[in-house]
Amino acid sequence: MISPEKMNSNLKNILIVFDAAGYTPVAMHTAIELAVRWQTGIQALYIEDINLLNAVELPFTREVSLHTATISSIDSTLMMQKLRTDAENIKKQIEEIAVTRSVSLSFSSMRGQKTQVIKNRTEELNMVLIPAVYSTTGRKDLHHLKHVVAMVYDNHKPSCEKALSIAISQAAINSYQLFVIVDSLHSKQHVEQLIGQQSGYAVCQVADFSSVDEVLLLLQKHSPGLLVLTEGSRLNDNEQVLQRLIDSLESDILLVR
Numbered sequence: 001m002i003s004p005e006k007m008n009s010n011l012k013n014i015l016i017v018f019d020a021a022g023y024t025p026v027a028m029h030t031a032i033e034l035a036v037r038w039q040t041g042i043q044a045l046y047i048e049d050i051n052l053l054n055a056v057e058l059p060f061t062r063e064v065s066l067h068t069a070t071i072s073s074i075d076s077t078l079m080m081q082k083l084r085t086d087a088e089n090i091k092k093q094i095e096e097i098a099v100t101r102s103v104s105l106s107f108s109s110m111r112g113q114k115t116q117v118i119k120n121r122t123e124e125l126n127m128v129l130i131p132a133v134y135s136t137t138g139r140k141d142l143h144h145l146k147h148v149v150a151m152v153y154d155n156h157k158p159s160c161e162k163a164l165s166i167a168i169s170q171a172a173i174n175s176y177q178l179f180v181i182v183d184s185l186h187s188k189q190h191v192e193q194l195i196g197q198q199s200g201y202a203v204c205q206v207a208d209f210s211s212v213d214e215v216l217l218l219l220q221k222h223s224p225g226l227l228v229l230t231e232g233s234r235l236n237d238n239e240q241v242l243q244r245l246i247d248s249l250e251s252d253i254l255l256v257r
Contacts, residue, residue, distance in 0.1 A: 012040065012125060012126060013040055013041045013042065013043045013106075013125055014031055014034055014035055014038075014040060014041070014042050014043070014125070014126075014127040014128075014129060015042075015043045015044075015045060015121070015125040015127070015128045015129070016028070016031040016042060016043070016044050016045070016094075016128075016129040016130075016131070017045050017047060017114060017117070017118060017128065017129070017130050017131070018044065018045065018046045018047070018087070018090050018131065019046065019047040019048075019049050019114055020049055020052055020082075020083060020086060021131075021133040022131070022133070022134070022140065023090065023131035023132075024131055024132050024134075024140055024143040024144075024252065025144075026143055026144055026225065026252065027129060027131035027132065027252045028093065028094050028097055028131075029097065030129060030170075030226065030252060030254075031094075031129045032094075032097050032098060032101050032103055033173070034127065034129070034166075034254075035098075035101075035103045036101055036103060037169070038127075041103060041104035041105065041106070042094070042098060042103055042104070042105045042106070043105075043106050043108075043125065044090070044091070044094050044105060044106070044107045044108075045107075045108055045109070045110065045117070046083075046086075046087035046090060046091075046107070046108070046109040046110075047109075047110060047111070047112055047113075047114050047117055048080070048083045048087075048109060048110065048111040048112075049083075049112075049113065049114070050111055050112055050113055051113060052079065053076050053079055053080070053111070084109075087109050091107045094107070095107070114130070114243075114246070115239040115242050115243050115246070116239060118130070118242070118255070119239055119242075125257070126256065126257045127166075127254060127255065127256055127257070128231075128254070128255040129252060129253070129254050129255075130246060130252065130253040130254075130255070131252055132225075132249070132250050132251050132252050132253075133246055133247060133250065134250050135250075139250065143225060143250075144225075146223055146224060146225030146251070147174070147175075147176045147177060147225065148176055148177045148178075148179055148222050148223060148224040148225060148226075149167050149170050149171040149174075149176050149177070149178050149179070149224060149225065149226045149228065150167075150178075150179045150180070150181070150219055150222055150224035150226070150227045150228070150251070151163060151164055151167035151178070151179070151180045151181070151227070151228040151229075152180075152181050152215065152227075152228075152229050152230075152233055152235050153180055153181065153182045153183070153187055153191055154182070154183045154187075154209050154230075154233055154234050154235070155183075155230070155232065155233075157230070157232065159230045159231070159232060159256055159257060160230050160232075160233075162230075162256055163228050163229065163230045163254075163256040164180070164191065164194060164195075164228075166228055166254065166256060167180070167226075167228040168194070168195055170226060170228070171202070176225070177201045177202070177203065177222075178195060178201070178202040178203070179202075179203050179204075179205070179222045179224065180195070180202070180203070180204045180205070181204075181205055181206075181207050181215060181218055181219070182204060182205070182206055182207070183206070183207070183208075183209045184206065185206060187206075188204050188205075188206055191204050192204050203222075205218065209234050209235065212235065212241055212244070215235055216244070216245070216248065216249075219249055219251070220248070220249065223250075223251075224249075224251045225251060225252060226251060226252045226253075226254060227245070227249060227251045227252070227253045227254070228254045228256065229253065229254070229255055229256070230255070230256050230257075231255050231256065231257045236255070
């Protein structure tokens, strides 16, 4: 497996991406713990969702309060105020955590679409953490109970070995189950050898990677708190598939380059 020392030789910063969809406290702590373990810093980015801003300009758009069920008008100016307040609150919270762990942190905002920003970034960021998106606050509050780390292993490139190393360490540190999906029996044997010394409970399963639905169903069945992928994975080689993973899994997603 790849040691933190060897990985640190080419690892720059870890990017954690926030937007109006919110985040789980677990995601913040995961980013900080990874930064501590791999001796790197955090770049936090708040994305002002351009699709959301465009949507509030439609004539039939109204805002409904979850607490009072009252309906009010909203436009892009009000939405921008809400987004900037949200970004400032997130900045304060992650700064508080980073200071306690002596992790360097930068925070910025930009307008765009989350998947496009992630795919088109130019800086050398070898890890990107995308916090889980939940449909309800109640489900988000239960995120800390999802004691599974999942990893999709579909090639033998160095980035995949690195991603597997991270998945194994995250599962071991938190005493979580490790669930690895592979694309062949040969890969299954290889991965099982690598995770043979895993102290916790580990499962390795073969799937047909030509079918996104098959892999997605397996992931939904195991309901991971954290999903680790390489950026070259066939599962997220386009924005549409990545967006589908974000929208449907309710998992923090860590992309490893």
